[in-house]
Amino acid sequence: MASVPRPRQVQVAVVDWLDRRFPFTSSVDEALYQRVPNYANAFYYCFGGMTFILIALQLVTGVFLAFYYVPDVAGNPAPAYTSVQHIMKDVYLGWLVRGVHFWAANLLVVMIVLHMARVFWxxxxxxxxxxxxxxxxxxLLVVLAFSLTGYLLPWDTKAYWATSxxxxxxxxxxxxxGLLQSLAQGGPTLGPATLQRFFTIHVFLLPGAILLLMYxxxxxxRQHGISEPM
Ligand code: HEM
Known part of the structure; x- marks a missing residue:
């Protein structure tokens, strides 16, 4: 009677099959394993990695928020406000996801400044x-643009006047x-067109830009390795 393959054998067979078509194992090894100098253990070398983790957290929580957030319906921006209220009051753990998105955004700016200070120091x-x-x-400019465009999205009084x-x-x-103002506003006054523009920039343009830049x-x-202490 043919024996049933054990899970480990199946795993090895699948990885072998994939590796014969593309060098997945060696690519992952190359990406994950790299010798780093001992001095990079100092706590201030962690700020870049923390910044990366916070950006990843923003992308994940942002996608969850986008499942429920509605910027406007046929030029009427009221759903932006009501959908945020809905996230806070009705959606399961919505308040937590929005809270994490908000606080991580603040911490992100602090972390980037600390990282820059380390690189400078x-x-x-x-x-x-x-x-x-x-x-x-x-x-850094992309992250600040994230903060600026994100601030308008709840479409409450604070968001409106801060953006104005x-x-x-x-x-x-x-x-x-004048040109920059009408580009940002999408019209002569701050209104639904501005919200639509800020939303598109916040959820499509900037995430694409930050992913490319991080790459x-x-x-x-990787090319230069971590720098030697001065
Ligand atoms: C915005 C997101 C950013 C992420 C996710 C990020 C991430 C990282 C990481 C993980 C490292 C490896 C060493 C370390 O952690 O200290 C690093 C190194 C470096 N970063 Fe960033 N960084 C960001 C922004 C910046 C900014 C704003 C600057 C300067 C204006 C900068 C300049 C550098 C330089 C020059 C290095 C090489 C340092 C060395 O070799 O010692 N980074 N970054």
Missing amino acids: TGSYRAPRELNWMVGVIM VTIQIIAGTPILG VHFRLI
Whole structure:
């Protein structure tokens, strides 16, 4: 009688089958296992990794919120406000997911600043890592754009007036102020078109940008390794 294959044998057979078609095992090994210098054990080397974990948490909680959040219906922005109330009051653990998204967003900005301070303090922005520093600066701007666009989404009074102040600041830009203001607003006043625009930027454009930039950031770290202490 043919014996029933054990789970471990099935696992090995599946991995072998996949590896013959694409080198999955060696790619995962290459991605996960890398010797790091001993001094990288110091607590201040963890800020970059913490930033990464917080961004991952934002992406996951953001997707859950997007299951229930409605920016507007046929140009009427009221559902933005009511859907957030619905998430807070009726959706199972909605208050927790929204709370984590909110607090992790705040912590993320703190963590990036700490990470930047570490990179600056250890002089790791110097050759050959200048390009990675520049990529980092763009990521910082992307994270700030996340905060700015996300702030309007609950569509309550605080969100509305805070964003109107931000747009006034943008409008004060020399020469390009008017153009930037109408681009951000999507019209002559802050209204449903602004909300639709901020929502699209917040959930499509910026997540795509941050994922791409993190990929470049990590490839460059792999390329140069963690910097030597000064
Ligand atoms: C926004 C998200 C960011 C993530 C997820 C991130 C993540 C990381 C990680 C995991 C490392 C490995 C070493 C460590 O953890 O300290 C690292 C290194 C580095 N990061 Fe970032 N980082 C971010 C933003 C920034 C910013 C804003 C800057 C500077 C403006 C920056 C510049 C650098 C540089 C130059 C290195 C190489 C440091 C070395 O070799 O010692 N990063 N980053």
